[in-house]
Amino acid sequence: MTTTTHGRPAPTQNPASPLRESVRRTGARCAVLFLVATVSTGLSLALPLTLGRALDMLLTHPDGTGAMRWVLWCAGIVLLLAVLDAVETVLGGTTSAHATAWLRHRLTGHLLAVGPRAGERFGSGELVARLVGNAAQAGTAPASLAALLAALAGPVGAVVALGLLDPWLAAVFLAGAPLLALLLRTFTQDSSRCVADYQEAQGRIAGGLSEAIGGSRTIAACGTADREVARVLRPLPELTRAGHRMWHVQGRAAARAVALAPLLQLGVVAVAGVLLVRGRLTVGEMLAASRYAVLAAGVGVLVGQLSGLVRARASARRLGEVLAEPVTPYGSRRLPPGQGRLELRGVTARRGGRTLLDGVDLVVPGGSTLAVVGRSGAGKSLLAALAGRLADPDDGTVLLDGVPLPELDHDELRRAIGYAFERPALLGDTVADTIGFGVRAAPPDRIRAGAAAARADTFVRRLPDGYATPCRDAPLSGGERQRLGLARVLARDSRLLVLDDALSSLDTVTEHQVVDALLNHSPGGTRVIVAHRVSTAARADSVAWLDGGRVGAVGTHARLWRERGYREVFADGEG
C-alpha cells in the first residue's frame, strides 16, 4: 500500500515520545534557558555572602575603597540578576508557548490523518481535553526541565552555604525543615471533605438549573421564572456554608505555613547571634545566614516545580497514546469512468471483540439505489462507513467502479463519495460554510441549490443573517441540522452517495421531497441509504436486509415485505 501525503497534514512515522521531541524542537531556547537559570541561581547564592562581606567592610572601614568595591560587586550582581530574570521570564513563557503550539499542530495533523477511528478510540471529549489541557501542560515541560537543575541547586546550595558558614546553622535548619512537609500534608487531608461538600451543593444547583433550562419554554410561557430561580437556588446557603468552611481550613493551614519559614529563619539567626557573640561569625555573615535560611526554605517551591514536571510528563504520555494510533494511508489511483458501482467482497468488521459484519458480499450496480435495513445494532452504520472508507474492514475488500478504496487517491476518493449523517457536525463558520464544506468548497449557487433540494432553504432564510448566520448562533433542531447535512451532499456531484440514517428526524412529507431530490440528483450516481422507515425502503431499487452480521436477503421492498422477519425490522425501528 502506498502512502502519499502531498500537502496534507503530514503524520510523522515514528511515534517518538512527544516530550523528547518537544524538547528537541525548542532545543536552542532550552539551552539558553538552562544557562540563564543556572547562572542566575549561582548569582543569587553568591549575593548573600557578598552582601555580608560588603556590610562587614562598611562597618569596619565605612569609607575605605575595599568596602566600595564589595558594594559595587553587590550592585553588579543585583543588576545582572534582574536582567537574567527578565530573560528567563520571557524565554520561559515563549518556550512553553512554542512547545505547546508545536504539540497541538502535530496532534491535530495526526488526528486528521487518523480520521474517525481516533474519535471512536478515545472519545471526542477526551481528545479535546488532551489537545487543550494536556498539550498546554506538556508544553511547559521543556522550560521546566531546563530550569530544573537551577531550581534544585538553589535550596541545596543555600543549605551548603549555611553549613560552610557554620555547621550549626545547617543543623538547625535541617532539624526544623521536616515540619514543613508534615504541615503541608495535614492541609490536603483537611480540605478534601469540605471541598466535596461544596461541590455537592454546587452540583445540586447545577442540576436544578439544567432542568430549568430544559423547561425554559414552559417557564417563560407560565411566567414563573422567579419561583423557579428561587427553587434552583435553594441549596445556595449550603454552598455558602461549605465555602466558608473551605476558607477556614485553608486559613488554618496558611497560618501554620506562614509561621514556619520565619520561625526557621529566626532559629538560624538565633544560632548565628550566639556564634557572633563567640566571635565565630561577623555581622555580615549573620545577615548572609538569615538570607540563606530563606533561600533554603524555597524547597517548597521546588516540590511544586517537581510535581508540575511529573504532571507534564503524564500529559505528554497521554499525547503519545494519541500519536501512537496509526494514520490512514491513501493510494494514488484514479477512478475509471463509471456510474459508481459499489462492491463489497467478503467484508468482515469487528468492533470491541464482536464481529458486527461477517463476510458480507454485496454488489450495488452503478446508478442504482440500495436501501440498507436491519434492527438496531445490525451493523448498518458500520456498513455505511465501510462503503465510503470512513473505516477499513478487518477482512475483505470494498471496491468502487472496480478500484479497491485504499488504492484511491485521497481527493479522488472524497470527491467521488458523498456522506450525510443522522447527526451531522456543523463545521465551518457560517451556515453557507457548513453546506459548502468539503475537498473544495462548493460555489454559492450550488450551496443555495443544495439547501433548496434538502428543504433547508426556508428555515435558513429565516435565520437572523440567512446563509451568513454563524452556526454557533443558530438554534437548530435535530431535523434542521440533518437538512443542512443533506444540503452538503446535494450541493455537489458525487458518484456514490451514502446516507447513514440521514432522514430520521424529518417529517414524512419533507422526507419524501428530499428523497425525490436525492433520486434525481447527479443522475447516473449510486446511492446507499440506511433507512428505518418503510417509505424510504419502498422507494429504493433494492433493499439489503442485514441480520446477524450478514446480508439476510437482497431484493425489492415488495418482495421482502412478504417475509415476517423483514416486517418486524420496521416494527422496532422507531417508537
Place this chain on the structure above:
Amino acid sequence: MPRHERARRQPAGSDGLRARGLRFLGQQRRVVARLVLWSVLETAQTFLMGYALARALDEGFLRGRTGVGLGWLGVAALAVAVGAYGTGRVYRAVAALVEPLRDRLVERVVARGVRQAEGGALSALTQQVEIARDTFAGVVMVSRSFVFTAAGALIGLASLAPPLLLVVVPPLVVGVGLFAASMRPLAHRQEAFLVADERLADRFGDVCTGLRDVTAGGAEEQVAADVGERVEAELRAARSLARWGIPRVASIAVGGQLPIVLLLLTAPWLLRSGVTPGALVGALAYVTQSLLPALQNLVHGMGTSGSRLAVVLRRLVPAGPAAVDGTGPDPRPDHTPERAPALTVSGLTFAYGPTCAPVVEGLTLSLPQGTRLAVVGPSGIGKSTLVSLTAGLLDPRHGTISLCGHPVPGDTAHAHRVVIPQEAYVFSGTFAENLGCLRPDPVPESELLAAAEAVGLAPLLARHGGPGGRVDPAALSAGERQLIALTRAWLSYACVALLDEATCHLDPEAEERAERAFASRAGTTLVVVAHRIASARRADRVLVMDGRQCAYGTHDELLERSSLYRDLVGSWSAAPSGPSQPALALRDTDGVDAVAGAGLAGDGRHVVAHGSVGEVQAAGYLRDGRPLRGE
C-alpha cells in the same frame, strides 16, 4: 453574539467594573473593617521582624549579651505566632467578602439561565463563578498583604532611623508606579490570550466531534490550516504576554532590589548620621524579607488574577440591569366576555429578524370558545412560532391577536391561556409541587388525584406513592414527563390550552385520553399542534401551515382544498395494510382510516420524528482546571 467579541471590545476597567467593585466593597464595610483589623497583626509581625533583629544586634549580640539578643528574637518569634493567627483570621474575613460575591454571581447566573435558557449558564456556574471566586480572593489577599506589609516595614524603618526611609521609599514608589502603569497593557495581553485560548478550544471541540464529517468531506487540509491558524494566533498572544513580563521584572527590580544596593551605597553616610549597625541590618532585613516578597506577590498576583477576574466578571455580570419578568402563577381569570371568540388572529405577520423571511404572513382566523383546533404542517414550518405568538411570548411584526377578547400580549390574556411545549418541564421535587406550580395557592389533594385520573397520570402517581412522592426527572420516560406537564396544565385556571406537540411521546390511546380530558374540561378551548392525524380528525377546525400560505377549515373541507393537507394525511395514514402492499402511496387520500392499520411503527404516522430537538450550541466559556501559563 459570541461573547468573546463583547469581552474584547471593551477595554479593561472602562465599563464601570471598578465603580461596581467599589460599590460592592462599600456594602461590605464591616467585613472590610474586620479584614483591616486582622491585617494589622501582620503589620505588627513585619514591624517586629526587622525591629527586634536590629535591637537584638545592637543591644544584645554586638555587646556580647547573648540573653538580650535571644530575648529580642523571642519577641520576634512571638510576633510571628501572633501574625500567623492574624493570617488565619484574615482568611475568614476574606471568606466573608468572597462568599457574598460568589452568592451574587450564582444568583445572577441562575436567574439569567432560567430566564434566557442559556446553555452556557451551566459552565458559567461551575467554572466561571469559581474562577471569579478564586481570583477575587487572590486579588484581595495580595493587595491587602502588600499594603499592610509595606506599612509595617516603613514604620519599622522610621522607628529604626528616619533617614532609612529616604533611601528605601523613592525606589519603592517608582517600582509600584511602574507596575501600575504596566497593569492595563498587561491586562489587555492577558485577556487577548484568554480569548485566543478559548477560540482555539472551541475549534478543537468542533473538530474532535466532527472528525467523521471532516474525513467524509475530505477536508483535512482546510481544517488543519484553519486550526493551525488559531494555534498560531494563540501562540502570538502567549508570546506577547510573555514579553510583557519584562515591565513586571523591572518593577520588582526597581522597587524591591534597588533599595538593597542603595542602602549599601549610602551606608557610610547613614552610619555617620547615627544609624546603628543593627538598624542597618534591620533595614536590609525589611527590604529583603518583607518588601521584596510582598512586591513580588503583588506583581505576579495582580498581573494574572487581576486581569482574569476582570475578564470573567465582565462576562458574568454584563453591564445593564437584569431583566425582571415572571410575576408568578396567574390568578384565576376573573372576567371573560361571554360571546368573544376564544382566539382571534388578524393580519398576523412575523419574522425572526428585520431581514429574515417571514414565518407567518397575513394570517387571519377566529376560533369560537369550547372548540378544538389542530395545527398541522411539515416540521420547521412555524407551528411552534404560531403558538408562541398566540401565547404572547413573541411580538408580531404586524397584526393583532386576542384571547377571549383580551389583547395579546397582556396580563389578562396571560391568565387565560396555558402553554404545554413538547419538551415537558419536570423538576426534582414532589408530585404535588410539580403539578401545582401553575396555581397561586396549594392544590387540595383530592383535586390533584382527580386531575391525574382525568389526564391519565394516576397509575404513575400511585406507583410513586401519591402526591407526596418524589419526582426524579431523569428516571422518568419522556411520555411520563409529558403526562405530568399535561396534568399541571389541566389544573391551571386557564381556559385556552395550547398543546405544542405536548403528547408526542405518548402512545395513541394515552394521547387521545389526554386530549379528551382537556376537551371535556369546563369551558376549555384547545389548540393542538398535531402530532398524529388522529388529533386533526378529532378537531373541529384544522389550520394547515405551508410556508406563507395557510389553509383553515374543517378536515373535510381541507381534504378538498389543500393538496398539502392531502399529502400530510396520506403520509400519515399510508401504512401498509397488508403483507403484500408496500407503503408507496404517499399521495393516497383514500386510506385515511388505515391509521390504526398494521400497527407498525415507522409507518409514517408520525408527522415529526423526534431527534434531538433544540440542540443549541453552548456559548463559549472560559475554561479552567488547568494552570494558565505565566502563573
